[in-house]
Amino acid sequence: MTRPSSLRTHDLLGRAKPRFAKDGLTVHTDPNTLRRVTKALRGGGRRVTLVPTMGALHDGHRELMRRARSIPGSTTVVSIFVNPRQFGPTEDFGRYPRAFEADLDMCREEGVELVFAPEVDTMYPAGFTTGIDPGPLGDQLEGAARPGHFAGMLTVVNKLFAITVPDVAFFGEKDWQQLALIRRMVRDLDIDVHVVGVPTVRERDGLARSSRNAYLDELQRQxxxxxxAALSAGQYAGEQGPEAVVAAAREVLAAEPALDVDYVELRDPDLGPTPTIGDARLLIAARLGTTRLIDNAHVSVTERV
Structure with missing residues (x-):
């Protein structure tokens, strides 16, 4: 006997029927099934918004979800995938925080309706060789310290765009170089998605929210x-010129000997050369013990009087 269409678990081609529950959370692990869901949503007049994450969700991710959910007539997809291709051989892929059930709880609290949580061999099946070249910027700043990181990041983001086909994608500004490279990839490859950067969510004392903060002990947290604080000092020095911005930030960092500073750089917003005047971005990377921390802030550079 043929089952009524509403009860069939597979379509006439033998494929699993896409699952979606309005006002409820559905978790997908298969790219093709999720793609069919988002295609159907767009066909019905919905917009699709995407929040890519590596899980271990915190209030910074919560803000991304809220921005995504605020788009009228939209359905939000949150991806949860710890991407091995953006970790170096000596980095923390194995111990990166994973809290899947807590992540799903946060998604439910924020009204997210779709979660994409694939396995590694689903995203990178046997024989997978294709990747995205980030260009010269991929070897600078974080790229200099983490070879191959941005190629792996761009590759997975490109795959997420292809799977979900979002109208809008949201990324935190804490990883400013990541955001700049994603915007460049979208522009260079003519990808039809609007990329939105969301300001960094901070603790009350100013520390940027990050999943890696979980590695810090109480003293390191302080x-x-x-x-x-160094970023704030650099911002206040903007009216004294670009050299003063970097010097002010370095002076604050030097007062904390536990910090092993990798770089303090002032770049233009697209991470080109340091501007002599106008909008700029001050970027800092440092280690506390084995934990690498990055942060950045907007700086307005004005002429010396």
């Missing part, structure tokens, strides 16, 4: 605030 010491880490020095990074945001």
């Amino acid at each position: 010491q880490a605030v020095t990074i945001s």
Whole structure:
């Protein structure tokens, strides 16, 4: 006997029927099934918004979800995938925080309706060789310290765009170089998605929210605030010129010997050369013990009087 269409678990081609529950959370692990869901949503007049994450969700991710959910007539997809291709051989892929059930609880609290949580061999099946070249910027700043990181990041983001085909995608500004490279990839490859950067969510003392903050012990947690304090010092020095911005930030960082500073750089917003006047971005990377922390802030550079 043929089952009524509303009860069939597979379509006439033998494919699993796409699952979606309005006002409820559905978790997908198969790219093709999710793609069919988002295609159907767009066909019905919905917009699709995407929040890519590596899980271990915190209030910074919560803000991304809220921005995504605020788009009228939209359905939000949150991807949860710890991407091995953006970790180096000596980095923390194996111990990166994973809290899947807690992540799903946060998604439910924020009204997210779709979660994409694939396995590694689903995203990178046997024989997978294709990747995205980030260009020269991929070897600078974080790229200099983490070879291959941005190629792996762009590759997975490109795959997420292809799977979900979002109208709008949301990324935090804490990873400013990541955001700049994603915007460049979208522009260079003519990808039809609007990329939105969301300001960094901070603790009350100024520390940028990050999944890696979980690695810090109590003392390191206090010491880490020095990074945001250095950014503030750099911002206040903007009216004295670009050299003063970097010098002010370095002076604050030098007062905390536990910080092993990798770089303090002032770049233009697209991470080109340091501007002599106008909008700029001050970027800092440092280690506390084995934990690498990054942060950045907007700086307005004005002429010396």
